[in-house]
Amino acid sequence: MSQPAQSYADFYRHSIEQPDAFWAEQAGLIDWFSAPQRVCNWDNPPFAQWFEGGKLNLCHNALDRHLKQRAQQSALIAVSTETGSERVYSFEQLHAEVQRMAAVLLALGVVKGDRVLIYMPMIAEAAFAMLACARIGAIHCVVFGGFASGSLASRIEDAEPKLIVSADGGSRGGKAIAYKPLLDEAIRLSSHQPQAVLLADRGLATMDLVPGRDHLWAQLREQHLNTPVACESMDSTDISYTIYTSGTTGKPKGVQRDTGGYAVALAASMKHIFDGRAGETYFSTSDIGWVVGHSYIIYGPLIAGMATIMYEGLPTQGLDGQPNGAIWWQLVEKYKVTAMFSAPTAVRVLKKQDPALLKKHDLSSLRALFLAGEPLDEPTARWISEGLQVPIIDNYWQTESGWPILTLANAVEPKEPRFGSPGIAMYGYKVKLLHEATGEELTEPNQKGVVCIEGPTPPGFMQTVWRDDARYLKTYWQSVPGKMVYSTFDWGIRDADGYFFILGRTDDVINVAGHRLGTREIEESISGHPMVAEVAVVGVADQLKGQVAMAFAVLKDASLAGDAQASMKLEGEIMKRVDGDLGAVARPARVRFVTVLPKTRSGKLLRRAIQAVCEGRDPGDLTTLDDASSLEQIRQRLAS
Ligand code: ATP
Ligand code: MG
Secondary structure, eight states: OOOOSSOHHHHHHHHHHSHHHHHHHHHTTSOOSBOOSEEEEOSSTTOOEEEETOEEOHHHHHTGGGHHHHTTSEEEEEEETTTTEEEEEEHHHHHHHHHHHHHHHHHTTOOTTOEEEEEEOSSHHHHHHHHHHHHHTOEEEEEETTOOHHHHHHHHHHHOOSEEEEESEEEETTEEEEOHHHHHHHHHHOSSOOSEEEEEOOSSSOOOOOTTTEEEHHHHHHHTTTOOOOOOOEETTSOOEEEEOOOSSSSOOEEEEOSHHHHHHHHHHHHHTSOOOTTSEEEEOSOTTSHHHIIIIIIHHHHTTOEEEEEESOTTBOTTSSBOTTHHHHHHHHHTEEEEEEOHHHHHHHHTSOTHHHHTSOOTTOOEEEEESSOOOHHHHHHHHHHHOSOEEEEBOOTTTSSOSEEOOTTTSOOOOOTTOOBEEOTTOEEEEEOTTTOOBOOSTTOOEEEEEESSOOTTSOOEETTOHHHHIIIIISSSTTOOOEEEEEEEEEOTTSOEEEEEEGGGEEEETTEEEEHHHHHHHHHTSTTEEEEEEEEEEETTTEEEEEEEEEESSGGGGGOHHHHHHHHHHHHHHHHHHHOGGGOOSEEEEESSOOBBTTSOBOHHHHHHHHTTOOOOOOTTBSOHHHHHHHHHHHHO
């Protein structure tokens, strides 16, 4: 890497002190049909409007503008180890497919501003659908393909889509999952009815088509093979999409995103943070159902002129359907991936594989691995860092922000990552630590506070909650006393050099006999035990102490979970460990061993559900729960 033209500190300061000049310059990274008249309108806080007067199109920026220079280069690489397929689309081919999809959407009556709900597995058609929506100015609402009817129904209800794009089925671990019956049931449950349903048929499951409503993509595509569809000229502040948060802490919130701010934020982050260069390949292992999939599988890499890999399948299965713990590294080698993006939860899965698998492949193209979504624990970071021999860059953000809030902008100035820290405040973000009760700003190093963002929020940040400005205000901007600031609802500290450490979510604090304890700190102590693979700690109501901590751990040797004697011995060891690390007050009242923990479909611990079960309450919204048997195990272990 060449010598940085400036220090990151200067770069950051410029973004905060001269935001208009800074972002006007970043706006030059994308194509505008008409230039913006005003960089940031903050007249009506907290509703920031970016690049007013500007006209553009996301799909144009992702595809059309690259045709002159790189029509024949790869744009989309769709790999499925579930069906053993691998399809590569050049920019020209992807452009053609997206136009066909756009023509079909138009033919089915979709117009600018209409919502199109996308309930799809990780196949190329899902990318066509998203980009086609952007092309014609329809608002897409992608719902994770693994969700069941109930979760899907509530999202149909909220988004009121004119059209739904789906498929006959998905597949997980070689087992086909029929989507169509789930979709039909969801539509039946919903009071809103879509006008039309467009279906990709992969030959995985049979479909009963509803006459007049359901259409097959393959058939309509044939009719529109050569129908050109121009890019709609969108206002910068027009809505590009809505997406729901993971639902880790409660009912998912419909995050609404603009067009111009988002395009600029992504182009800037691809350049400064991910160091993604046109003509190279990007590989994010996320899913289009999550925000990472929107920003860094579809839009970000394509806007940057990169090829992007869309991967359907487990990280432990090969294209021949056989177990293969090195499939990701094979893809890195084959497509010369330069930047890879994944989540700690996925790396923990790979960690159980033979470490030699990593060394068998030529990974010399790779410059960095980015991880996000949950705290990156030190053992996991160390394992993957030693295996790959490239910087492991943790990045902290939320569905709400659309791109990293905390990380390292190594393409501006390379900095050493610090174990346990996702990094420093990114340009454009005025990140503050505030005292939870008084709202006072904590400016000394290593003080613990709520991570907040002072407005105006930067480009790419959510505009509001879909159709609910009041909820946006109340949920996010009115939680800190006496101040209108955006709360992330995460605890953090900042060291003397500006590195942040995320200590868990604000609702993960428990109160034992007047002592406030973070469940995450107790979890860290417990996961230090050599036999523990994973652990969840929750606070449970207690008559005497107010609350007590309860721990549920997964052991590396799962067979021990059912062994009463071994469990008792381990429980004692773990309690002693916590006593030593944090003091007896933090000691869990009980440590129970399970084989799987309740997580969201995106791999995050569902502490609120565990807590509810421990307190004998209704666990509430479980639509995002991955494995229902996990809560059942908790129930059983409590009874034993
Ligand atoms: P909901 O808001 O519906 O409860 P969620 O917060 O899990 O769900 P997301 O937007 O997917 O939904 O996740 C963002 C949250 O994930 C952050 O607020 C933080 O708690 C956690 N997180 C993300 N990245 C990191 C990271 N690098 N380190 C620590 N925590 C992270
Ligand atoms: Mg959240």
